[in-house]
Structure formats: structure tokens, C-alpha cells
Amino acid sequence: MLKLRSIAKTFYKRELGNGRQTSFWFDNWSEKGVLSEVLGDRGIIDMGVAKYATVEEAVLNTRRRKRHRTSILKDMEAELSVIVSNLRSEEEDVSLWRRKSGYRKTFSTQETWLLLRVSKVYCDWSRGIWMKQATPKYAFMAWLAARDRLSTLDRIAKWSQGTVTTCVLCNLGT
Template sequence: MLVGGSLWGKWVQTNLLKRKSFWEVKESSHIGSWIFRKMLKMRSVAKTFYMKAVGNERHTSFWYDKWTELGVMSDLLGDRGVMDLGIRREATVEEALCNNRRRKRHRRVLLNDIEKELEIIKAKQRADVKDVDLWRGNMRFKQKFSTHLTWQLTRAPGAQCTWSRGIWFSQTNPKFAFMAWLALRDRLTTMDRVSNWSQDVDTACVLCKNATETKKHIFFECSFSSRIWETITKGILLNIYSTSWDDIIRLITNQFMEKKKRFALRYAFQTALYMICTERNKRRHGEQPRPLLVLAKLIDKAIKNKLSLVQSKGVRGLEGILQYWFGTRM
């Protein structure tokens, strides 16, 4: 932002930096907005992604820009470096090369290496070529800055989520998808989890009354929910039909399944999960239970309404999906 020609960058340079280098401003400074002060604190990371390719050296700070593979001079030499090299703190690389100071022989090896580097840079100096900003890539520094690549290089990579595409997909219902996401993250308030922080609670499944209420039991080991799942998806899955939670997640994340079948299965899964959760919550709070067949019909109707809407939009690959659904009814 500061090296480009943006209005914000020019304003910062004029009103906040006031001819100083961005790298020179103290981290404890109270100037600027919260976001600007946050940028100051992130400079240690930013330094590893930025350097200068010198041309005429007129716009490259000798002390604060990285213009050599040796590193940033202010970091290498500290405050004493100004006296050791005889180069003022505000100097550009061009000024360091053109002043009349004599080259010294220093006791420190690093100072001698810097003197040699200045001689090399001076020999390569090109008065007609501007200095270029370079940004770190995978293997080397480049002139083009990539937000995506920078993010990939700065973040700590975690394990890849294998089920996300089965939950977040085009044309889904956001509230259904969110409920499914909570289930995949084990964040539903099933009674086995409630019992961990609340003693003496009834952990029995309110749908079947036959087992402890867990996520995997409700979806779809429970005799109540398994019959609904069978009614909704047996015609889609046929010989690969399963009530196992792990098997179902593998099925909805299968990218090689035919598109209409995959969409119908994913949406049926999310709709059934949402409606069964809603029914479970109503029963848990003392409301009148709905019969299994009534709930199954409501789920089927919600799915058909969505498929009809998707078909009317003419979504590519999902043409005739409502007819496909009717063809799977057993």
C-alpha cells in the first residue's frame, strides 16, 4: 500500500511518516489509526517478504530497506553502524555510494563485507533505471505481489478439511448447511455432551427412548430417524445405502458421484438433519410430537420445493433434477 500510488499511501507518507522510512517509525508510536499501528507491529514479518532491486538507488533507504542479500543494515549494525560506516541515518543507497568518504578497513568482518557489497553495487549502478520493489514468492522475489501466495506463506497450515464440500455447496439452504456444519464439528447439544456439564439429566433419546442420545445415534442409528432416512434416501443410494454416520459423510463428500445424485443426496441429508433436530428440540421442551410419517412427508416436501426451484433456475448439470427425485421414490 505504501509503495504503490494509492491515495491512502500518499496520505500516510505525507502526514504520518513525514519523510521517514516506514521501517524507521518506533513500534510504540501512537500516530495514525489502529490499523496503521497494527501494521507497525507486523513489520518483523513483512520484512521477510519485501526487498529492493536497486537501479539508480535514489529511492532506496540505505539503513532501512533490504537492498542486499546481507540483510537490512539497521538490523545488522544497530545504532552504532552510523558511526562505523560514516553514513547518515536518512541516506539513500545512492548517497552512500556518492559521498566522499573513504573506504575503511574495519575490525568487524561484517563491516568489511558491507564495504565490498557497496563496491559491487556501485559498479552495477544504472542512472536511467528506477529502483524496483520485489515481493517474496515460493522460490524467489518477484515484482508482482500476490495476496494469496503471501497468505499461504504466513499461515500455519492445518489438516485439510475433507468434508467441507459436502456441507457448503451451491444452491444449499444456509440454515440447513449451518446445522450440518455444527453436527460435523460436534457442536450440537446432544444429551451425552450436556451430561458432561450438568449432572442428573435424562440422557435418553427422546425420539426412540431406547438409547443414550448421541450425534451418531440421532443420525441415523435411532429407530425413528433411521426410518425417515430410509424413506428419503434408499431410492438414491440403493445398494450403498447406510445409516452409519461415517459412511454417510463419505458418500456426501464423494466428488465422483453423478451431479444430480450428489446434489439430491446432500440436500436430503441436510434437510433430514435439520428437521430431525427441530423435532428433537420440540420434544425435549415438552411440545406435541409429530408422527414419523408426517415428519417424513414434511422433509420430502421441503426437498421437492428446493429441487423445483433449482430446476427453474436452469442450473447447469441439474436439469430435470425434480424428475430424478420422483424416479427415486420407492
């Protein structure tokens, strides 16, 4: 599960209301993504925002540095100035989950699974081979033949060098 953490992060986002429940550095609320990953530890120092501050605390912090040398930090300051006007003190922050049609407030296990899995072509011959009345030995042989995995003479010749490839019935070359 921990190995899939980076994939799971792409399915979760926060929409700002009042900014009190959203972490400034560790939640995905910005257009740029999770700020601790974008700016790193040096960004935390350069911005002058506490490591565990909420978005509301970061916006209302008057002691943080406003002028920066790098363009990404200047862009973050511009984004923060826009957020100041958009914060709504009466509304809570909302968790959003990625769906096929974009981010929504409800989570769907089915849609998440469909977005994660690799869909393959439908196998239309399987019901003809794997049926209730089939003899397992013959069903297995038919399955091998359908998958082109039978140990025919041409396939055996590829595996081992020096195999005689003449036909056993008519003694002609294949």
C-alpha cells in the same frame, strides 16, 4: 494495519540500478535485509554513512571508515565494494514484490493474500447442509451434528459432574 507492518516488510525489496532512489539504511536492498534493523543505531555511527543517505551516496562517500572490528561491518564493506562495480548509472532502481515464484516487478493482491492466509481443508459436506431449500432449524441441528457439538448425554456429563449417565430408554449405563 500498523501491527502488520513487520509482515508487509517481507514482501517488498529494492533492486539496485543507480542507487539514487534507494535509502541505504531503511530500504531492503542488501542480502542481509534492512541495515538499520541489522546494525542498529551504532552501525550508523560506525559505518560513517549519513542516516538518510542513498545507496549511491554511501558508495561514493570517501570519508567513511573502511576498517572495522566487527565481522558484520567488515561484511558490509565487502558488499559495498561489490556494489560499486555493479551500479549502473543509466538504470533506475526497481521495486520488487514477493510472489510465489520469487520477487517480481509487479504486485499481485491475490498472490499476496494466498501467501498470507492459512489454507484449510475444503469442507465438502457444507453444501448438503446449507442449501436454499433447507429449514434453518434442521440445517443448524445437522451442522451441530457434523461438527460434533450436539448436547448429547456423554458431552453433558463432561461439563457437569454428578450427571446420571444411564440411558433414559433402557436404563443401562452408557
